[in-house]
Amino acid sequence: MKAPEKPSFDLILIFIWTVLTLIFVQDPMLSETPLRTVLGIPMVLFIPGYVLAAALYPKRQDLEEVERVALSFGLSIAVVPIMGLLLNFTFGISLIPILLSLSSYTIALVIIAVYRRERLPPEERFSVTFHRVYVIINNEINSPKSKRDTIIIIILVLSITFAAGMFYFVITTPIIGERFTEFYILEPSGKAQNYPTELKSNSPSRILVGVVNHEYIPINYTIEVALDKEVLTDTSFMLAHNETWEENVTFVPDKTGSNLKLEFLLFREDNFTLPYRQLHLWVNAK
Numbered sequence: 001m002k003a004p005e006k007p008s009f010d011l012i013l014i015f016i017w018t019v020l021t022l023i024f025v026q027d028p029m030l031s032e033t034p035l036r037t038v039l040g041i042p043m044v045l046f047i048p049g050y051v052l053a054a055a056l057y058p059k060r061q062d063l064e065e066v067e068r069v070a071l072s073f074g075l076s077i078a079v080v081p082i083m084g085l086l087l088n089f090t091f092g093i094s095l096i097p098i099l100l101s102l103s104s105y106t107i108a109l110v111i112i113a114v115y116r117r118e119r120l121p122p123e124e125r126f127s128v129t130f131h132r133v134y135v136i137i138n139n140e141i142n143s144p145k146s147k148r149d150t151i152i153i154i155i156l157v158l159s160i161t162f163a164a165g166m167f168y169f170v171i172t173t174p175i176i177g178e179r180f181t182e183f184y185i186l187e188p189s190g191k192a193q194n195y196p197t198e199l200k201s202n203s204p205s206r207i208l209v210g211v212v213n214h215e216y217i218p219i220n221y222t223i224e225v226a227l228d229k230e231v232l233t234d235t236s237f238m239l240a241h242n243e244t245w246e247e248n249v250t251f252v253p254d255k256t257g258s259n260l261k262l263e264f265l266l267f268r269e270d271n272f273t274l275p276y277r278q279l280h281l282w283v284n285a286k
Helices: 011-027 035-045 047-056 065-087 093-118 130-142 149-174
Strands: 180-185 204-215 219-227 230-238 244-251 255-266 277-285
Touching: 011 035, 011 047, 011 093, 035 065, 035 093, 047 065, 047 093, 047 230, 065 093, 093 255, 093 277, 130 204, 180 255, 204 230, 219 244, 230 244
Parallel strands: none
Antiparallel strands: 180 204, 204 244, 219 230, 219 255, 255 277
8 A cells, every 4th residue: 555645744844934034124114023033043053954854865774753853953063154154255244135135045955855855655754743843852852862862962952052043143233344435415405516616795695515434333413514614504413323414505605715615514413512524615715
């Protein structure tokens, strides 16, 4: 009598897990939820090694279940850095290339593993059922172990915990690069040309001023516009990291002359001793 077909529940679950990880990482709303981390940790620490082991060892007797799990963690720790090294010399190491590479790798090996299992007689194929998982865990917990086995298990658990902690730290801690603030001026329509250099005394003039915070912390900024070292106007605002402030600033020249220095001074927080950034134009006022 022919043995009943055993569907590859483990590989189906991994395929679904991979698709869910793609969705939760790339969707702006879902990426803010803790499920992104829950889905991401196995995608790095377990699944890459598991699908490789599944493709290499499709038979039930190839590996014991516990050996297969341990090998999955070990292979993952070996495969992921190699993949990162290859990305470093090709597309660069960032979230999207890493995610797409891991997902493509996982789906490709799932297909290979399914193909290799399907070529075997059903009774020889490795398969996972929920009951079997319970039996394996129960046997491992209740079976007597030698001192050597206990030490190995403790080291394995500590290594996995440490790796998971490091992965969580990396994906939840922003990479801090150079801290700086962009400060620029444009003519009122937003172009870097035809700056207003001919001004009329006691008549309002405008210029577009922009500030972009790349300091990784919220900053209180103050902008002063000064003509020949006399402050004409000022404005204050707060920007979070990566936030932009861009507005037309209106000022009224109160003197006449040629080659006057029109200064745009940027101060941070309450430090008005020296400008944090400064720009200037040479203007004529009539």
